[in-house]
Amino acid sequence: MVIERKWKKWFVFYIPMAVFIVFTLFPFYWMAVTAVRPDGELYRTWRQASATPFWTLQPTLEHFEGLLRTTAFPHWLWNTMLIAMVSTLISLICGMFAGYALARLKFRGSEFLGTAIFVTYLVPQTLLFIPLADIIRDLHLGNTPWALMLTYPTFLIPFCTWLLMGYFKTIPKELEECARIDGATRFGAMVRIIFPVSIPGILSAGIFAFTLSWNEFIYALIFMSSAELKTVPVGVVSELIRGDIFFWGQLMAGALLGSIPVALVYSFFVEYYVTGLTGSVKG
Amino acid sequence: MKDPVVAGAGVAASIAAPAERGRVSRLTRWLESEKLLATVLLVPGMAILLIFIAYPFVMALWYSLTSIRVGDPGEFVGIANFAKAWNDTVFQLAFKNTVFYTFWATVFKLALGMWLALLLNRSFRFKRIIRASMLLPFIIPTVLSAFAWRWMFDPTFSVMNWLLYHSGVITDRLPFLSDGDWALWCAVLVNTWRGMPFFAITLLAGLQTISPDLHEAAALDGANAWHRFWHVTWPLLLPVTLVVVVFSVIQTFSDFQLIYVLTGGGPANSTHLIATYAYQVGVASGLLGEGAALSLFMFPVLFGVVWFQLRFMKRMEGH
């Protein structure tokens, strides 16, 4: 490391870092405060004075309670989790296979296919969901979790494939060749040599795919109609904006609870995520 | 998660039962052919993409050429829908907004993300937890965080107006979402807030592949921090940067959720993006054909941008 003077460190490091932290985290803080503030305190206009603008002395759990009692929130959480996991799994398997094929195998049209897969990523969702609704109807998937588990991979597979392709390319060919000399089949070498050493890359693709599915909104809004089958983002938007007039407390409580599972996944895997990305960006 | 299946495959492939050995080994021999193995490996992914993207894409193309409305298949109208969209002032505005939004959000995400990555690449206390918490905006669902921002921008209850008003900075509140220009900039801000961590973490990953020796050497040569960044770090990061920018441009250009929640396209349609306007026309008004045509306008632009960037990347790889 290049040595710095102390005062300089304040200017180039501590202060900018602090600003970044405030900018990044303040909305979450505000979400949390809003979620525990009683309604009477919540609705103070910008002109009214307030003794405790940035915290509250009477924290309440009424919003959380209301959320869990009057909505199917636990269902939404579970659905989102299940759908995100299954679609991530499907996309990872497809992405690993396709990524390997495109990175390691020689066949005609491989470049074209690679580009084609990438191009599918460009097709906007707002264009697809109406025709997709027809397909979902024809397959009798309407209002079942499978409608989402099978459509989410459409935007996950291209991403996984490309990320893993980059990762696989960085693995030395010799590793595979050694295994082949020892009598492993191509498939066997892929499964037992390439995939295990690519765990960081696979994990980071998986985490990314999981986040994208957790985040998805349009398909879930359009394809799911029963209250118990909704995902968190859709449930929160469609059922918590209500004529109750006072819905912000519950809305923020829902946003907070709905974010915790993904946040946990990340806090466990963030280092893998960085190293995984490191691997693929090298390629 | 995937291990049982994959391990099962390995076992099945290599230790086949003697009675079936002949058949399995024929299969494995087949799979030794690169072409066949590639086909087998590509089929599942391609199948999903064909059924759930290629086919609906073709259908959407057809829709865009017909007068289909909800519950009424309509008839072939040629490019009438495109012509209508082209002359639609709201669409023109939405198109302009989309370009504006994508451009500025990407610029800010890149600049701030790079800065943040450089900061996070240093060693400091609580590094792990700070790195993890910096990712939060990126991982929580956009609609949920957009609601938090909408609440902070609320015309009547905005905490920011409260703070500025009571600290004497302003005498009248700022029209965050109630003025068209402000609202669009607010959307850029929220998008930047959301996307910056992805840039930062990915660039951080890139930074970690750069050997510190290079910096030491440059420092010994008397290069200052800015020169070290510009001449050492930036060129090495360029490939990663391009990848992130490509992904970000795609995401931002076709963004829907953020505007849908934050402004719903208002005030006076001034923050509509192509996606939200297409949604309003196609879904809320049931004019499926026109909605499809509006969405399709996104495709060539995205295609152009990405093609250009991919070309650029290829050229760099060549060097």
Next chain:
Amino acid sequence: MKRRKFLKATGAGIAATGLAGVLAAHRAPVFAQANTVHILRWNDFVPAADKVWREVFVPEVQKALGLKLNVETVNANDLPARATAAIQSGSGPDIIMLLNNLPHLYSAAAVDVSNLAGEIGKAGGGIYAPATQLNTVGGKWVSLPWAVVPGLIAYRKSWFEEIGLKEFPKTWAAYHEAGKKLKAMKRPIGQTLGNTFGDAPTFTYPFLWSFGGQEVDAKGKVALDSKETVESVRFLVQFWKDAHDEGGLAWDDSNNNRAFLSGDISASLNGASIYVHALNNADKVKTEKGAPLHTDILHAPLPAGPKGAHAYHTAFNQMVMKYSKNAKGATELLCWAHKKENYEKWFVVQKGFATGPTREWEKHAMWNNDPVMLPFKTAPLGQSRLMGFGGAPDKKAAEAWNKYVITVMYAQAASGKMKPEEAVKWAAGELGKIYT
């Protein structure tokens, strides 16, 4: 055996899981086969009314009809999107609530309910004329009117008295003057001009009419670009600047409720939800002097312009969907819910926020409980015009309504983005594209 396992492992696994999904989906209708009806409604601005559906109707319907009723409520702004998706994917709620004249937009996907409408009308002393226009297409009833939510101005009695007004202004000009004084006291009028379903168009359409502007002429030709319309826009621009809370450009249907209840605005066009909330939470919602806020709220109709006073009251209709596998059950449900003794349970908790679909409900004893709510009782009778005025409230009128053309016209001028003449030209152009 091994081969199957192998195939599965090589990725046919994906296909297999997909297949399992299809199979599961085919098995799922076991649940649907049971006599269930799924109804999609808005999140009622009087939450107690949703409770009646969930906690009273559900068990009673089970008993009376043997139906399992599934009530889903969503944000009213999302209703058309859900209807489009459901119709397109052929699966979804059996009954969908559609506001205003949206039934015209979705009529192709509706079950004919003319018989039922006839019965309801006969039993209830006649369905209101506007509701008939909104729910019939080509002489056929495509949906049933459930309720009308009148839009009246809720205002702070004491604040208007402070500026010397014993009565609510009767003309826009007088209202403008009053608003000017109120805004100077930091008590502006609150009105949304945002892209939202209720309070925005129910203000802008009557406002336009009261100046003599109209969307189309009797022949269905766009007639918006008139000197009357320009005059109305010009008036609003000044009115907005002098008397309104400018944040209203970004409001949805609930913002004015919150602003009113926290004492930030002096008046707002609204359903009675502000008052009903203040009434139901009298101990929490107070005026700045500490009295219960509801004692300081009164209701008044929209003031008159040069061409008279007008109003638009939001209609709530329910459509039985053609794709439904249980259209019979759905129709039975509506028939049951419209029966006087059942409908009444829902009607009374509304406290007047929603009025009934037929004349009979004007006579209900509930109206004697609270004089403040009295203006709502006969409000539906005062409604002489519907969207698309000049012409019929048809599909095209619905499209213009859904695209917020009239509201955006005013918003663009009020925000200073366009001159009044430009805004009117723009809106007339937009209407021209719809009415081709």
